[in-house]
Amino acid sequence: MVAAAPALICASAELENGGDARRFEIERADGRRQAAFVVRYQGRIHGYLNRCCHIPVELDLQDGKLFDLTGHYLICSMHGARYRPDTGYCTWGPCRGQSLTALDVGEKDDKVWLNVMPDEFC
Ligand code: FES
Numbered sequence: 001m002v003a004a005a006p007a008l009i010c011a012s013a014e015l016e017n018g019g020d021a022r023r024f025e026i027e028r029a030d031g032r033r034q035a036a037f038v039v040r041y042q043g044r045i046h047g048y049l050n051r052c053c054h055i056p057v058e059l060d061l062q063d064g065k066l067f068d069l070t071g072h073y074l075i076c077s078m079h080g081a082r083y084r085p086d087t088g089y090c091t092w093g094p095c096r097g098q099s100l101t102a103l104d105v106g107e108k109d110d111k112v113w114l115n116v117m118p119d120e121f122c
Helices: none
Strands: 007-011 022-027 033-041 044-049 090-092 102-108 111-116
Touching: 007 022, 022 111, 033 102
Parallel strands: none
Antiparallel strands: 007 111, 022 033, 033 044, 044 102, 102 111
C-alpha cells in the first residue's frame, strides 16, 4: 500500500511488455484505499487508478490480467471496454471517449515509482 509519494511500486523487471499488471493500493489522507495498477506497453510504464469509467469497479477482477489478446488494449472484464495502455483513453465500449485516471509513475534505478500522489480519487 502506498500512502505517500514518491513510493516504490515494484522492480522494473516485474513488468513485461503487454504482460500482467502490477497491482497496488493508494491510501488517501482519510484512510480510504483505491486500487491502482502499472503496466508496461511498448517499453514504457503507465499507471492508472484501477477503476472503470463505466461503473467504478476494478478492471481485472484482481488478477492483473488487463491486456486483451492483441496486447494493444487494456480491457475491462465486466463489459469489455477497451482502453489505450499509453493514454487510458477508452476506444470501445459503454464508456467510449472517457479516460482512466492516469498516475504519475516512472522508472529509476531499475524500479517503478509512483512519483506524485493523485489529487483526488473521485
Ligand atoms: S464496468 Fe467496465 S465496461 Fe462496464
